[in-house]
Amino acid sequence: MIENIRNFCIIAHVDHGKSTLADRMLQLTGTIADRDMTEQVLDTMDLEREKGVTIKASAVRMQFTAADNRQYELNLIDTPGHVDFNYEVSRALAACEGAVLVVDAAQGIEAQTLANLYLALESNLTIIPVINKIDLPSAQTEEVAEEIHNLLGTPLEQIIKISAKQGTNVDRVLQAIVDFIPPPQGENDKPLEALIFDSHYDSYKGVVAYVRVFNGSIKMSDNLLMMSTKVKTSPVEIGIFSPSMKPIDMIHAGGVGYIATGLKTVSECRVGDTVTYQNNGIEKPLPGYQHAKPMVFAGVYPTDGEDYPDLRDALEKLQLNDASLDYEPETSEALNFGFRCGFLGLFHMDIIQERIEREYDLDVVFTAPSVKYTIKLNNGKTLNISSPAELPDENDIDEILEPWMNLSIFTPTEYYGVVMDLVNKKRGIFVEQEYPSPNRVQINFEIPLSELIVDFFDQLKSGTRGYASMDYHFLEYRSGNLVKLEILVNGEPVDALTAIVHEDDAYHKGQALVSRLKDLIPRQMFVIPIQAYAKGRVISRANVKAMRKDVLAKCYGGDITRKKKLLEKQKKGKRRMKMVGNVEIPQEAFMAILRLDKS
DSSP states (O other), rough: OOGGGEEEEEEEEETSHHHHHHHHHHHHSSSGGGGOOOOHHHHHHHOHHHHHHHOOEEEEEEEOOOOSOOEEEEEEEEESGGGHHHHHHHHHHTOOSEEEEEEEEETOOOOOHHHHHHHHHTTTEEEEEEEEEETTOOHHHHHHHHHHHHHHHOGGGGGEEEEEEEEEEEEHHHHHHHHHSSOOOOTSSSEEEEEEEEEEETTEEEEEEEEEESSOOOEOOOOETTTTTEEOOSEEEEEEEEESSEEEEEEETTEEEEEEOOOOOOOGGGGTEEEEESSSSSSSSOOOOOOOOOOOEEEHHHHHHHHHHHHHHHHHHHHOOOOTOOOEEEETHHHHEEEEEESSSHHHHHHHHHHHEEESOOEEEOOOOOEEEEEEEETTTTTSSGGGGOOGGGGGEEEEEEEEEEEEEHHHHHHHHHHHHHHHHOEEEEEEEEETTTTEEEEEEEEEEHHHHHTTHHHHHHHTTTEEEEEEEEEEEEOEEEEEEEEEEEEEGGGGGOEEEEEHHHHHHHHHHHHHHHHHOOOSSEEEEEEETTTTTTEEEEEOOOOOOTTTTTTOOOOHHHHHHHHHHHHHHHHHHHHOOOOOOOHHHHHHHHHHOOO
16 A cells, blocks of 8 residues: 555764664664674674764665554655765655654754755755754753754654664654655656665675666566666566565565666666666656766875785775766876776775775775866867876966865854854955854855865864864866876875875975975985975985994094095095986885875
């Protein structure tokens, strides 16, 4: 019965209790027996539990007996909880009719709460506001209820106050889902129209697509077509999540389930794609499909050159589960063989780095992150580059365009000055501000992505004692006064330390890199000059002093000319040594610099 189905998701800021609320719902509906219960059931990765962030979306079907004694099928679609996975969140929301908005009673509404709320409102979802963690001593339940009332216009008595940890009032949330969220629309006898809102790779069943069926139904005998990739397949298995995968015979209109496709890579079965029948299917796919574009790029190199094949295998396996990860082989004179990888954002990059190190037991070094630049050349051609080392000669360049983002920062009003100061230093432009409640302010800026990805978030959190939160999305490419900053060691450019920086920052960044390298490069028998080079000239220089043999030790007494003769002889030898000498920069020096870049 389609009128007894409710499809909903839970949206919240990082660490506001979304996964804990999902746990309590699974317990209350008897979906999971108490003996099988673990913390954060739907967060299956160790990383998700440690960081308190849902990284992969998941889905689960629950059976709930409501106050009218009818049994309802509740499909919870769990959404990723970080700004980097904004597109995945939007697809998960498109698969629902309603959303439970969870707000922490101690912290109130934050940037990610608002970002996901606006996405949900754009998808015309019914919003059920819930205040969580009312059991905390620092809870400001009434003030937060007032904030939600001002934002959504929900009557104060309709805002449900719960403690997901203790299970207080969670049954009221389930009842509200049945009462307020409308049942899905759809008919079984129409052509199949189903949205893929997530997928993962299974070594036995191939790619498993998580689908929401809008019209038609899916049976094992159906021949299916992925509309954007034009891939044809027949199901190996279809089923539902409860919360583990449970095969069933048919997924009806309005339902949520999975299709084990047997396909070999996730890129053939992309998030946001529409599934229909190969014959007599629908003409137009569901709206909103996009190809996930990497925004942040970095080189990934094994610390031990022999691990290169293992690193390639690790990236291949990670890409099976994560179609938004791009990589291609790259070589660096300093770090040898590695890969240039594209990520959705800095958090996505951190996740991949941790997974490579944990799941595949590899030691890797990531170069400083950069963004994709568009270069307009004097001859009218246009280039896209993701590595600063690819930048052409500056005499051939007409202009360099860099990506800019819309940035929203949510902060208590007392940190207004701190936020303004930080964004101004990072070339940000103030747009507007709003006061959603008396002591909180939302400030909107435009800022280059290259300034956001290095250490902006850390500085924001430390400057506001952890109270500020931020959200950003792509705005446009803009022309910038950008230059290539190269580091020369003994006259040779070091490709791994090349960067594209704003002209005003070139001197400071160059000086910082030169002084770090000076401490890290071991002394040789000759002087090693380290130079920062930008705009056709050296802008900073330091020398690593030579180790010297005391040639005057055996020359006691006598004329000064004898000493000078020996010193001149030594000087000639040093000069000759420098001409043939090759400076080996130790790997530790690179790692120290790249780590310092992040700090």
